[in-house]
Amino acid sequence: MKIAVYPGSFDPTTNGHLDIVKRSGLLFDKVIVAVLNNPNKKPLFSVEERVDILRRTCKDIENVEIDCFSGLLIDYAKSKNACAIVKGLRAVSDFEYELQMAHMNKKLNPDIETIFIMTNSRYSYLSSSLVKEVAQFGGCIKGLVPEIIEDEIYNRFMK
Ligand code: ADP
Secondary structure, three states: OOEEEEEEOOOOOOHHHHHHHHHHHHHOOEEEEEEEOOOOOOOOOOHHHHHHHHHHHOOOOOOEEEEEEOOOHHHHHHHOOOOEEEEEEOOHHHHHHHHHHHHHHHHHOOOOEEEEEEOOHHHOOOOHHHHHHHHHOOOOOOOOOOHHHHHHHHHHHHO
16 A cells, blocks of 8 residues: 655645645555644644644545654654655745755655655645735635634634
């Protein structure tokens, strides 16, 4: 069985992320969307909340599983018997860092490939941080994030 891990912060999940999840689900037998637990960052949504949001938005995709991890991604991928790490690429600015990461991960474990999926052009400008910036000042985020979290994102900034 070909298993891929799709890692990220997903704070919050955007429709750009979901597009990559769906498309990688067509390429692999199983895709594990893995939420990075990074204690150095102050997120808008806790890891548990982010996992829950992804579970709810991906519930109809049969071969997708949601999980979280901390520590080295490559070790997590190995522990899940994954043969690949999936990354989304939006622009050249993503590429330089991702290339460096891919080489490092290849050095750490040559058996696991990094696969890049080009963003859907509709979402090429979309990032979680930009969504947060727009929402913080009351801008419209409709169509950029799953409907079930639209209101909650605004609520977080009102507290
Ligand atoms: P971000 O805050 O940049 O959205 P994440 O760490 O949550 O970052 O992203 C996880 C993965 O999803 C990364 O591989 C990233 O390149 C990819 N990704 C993020 N947004 C998009 C998008 N709009 N289209 C395609 N891939 C994306």
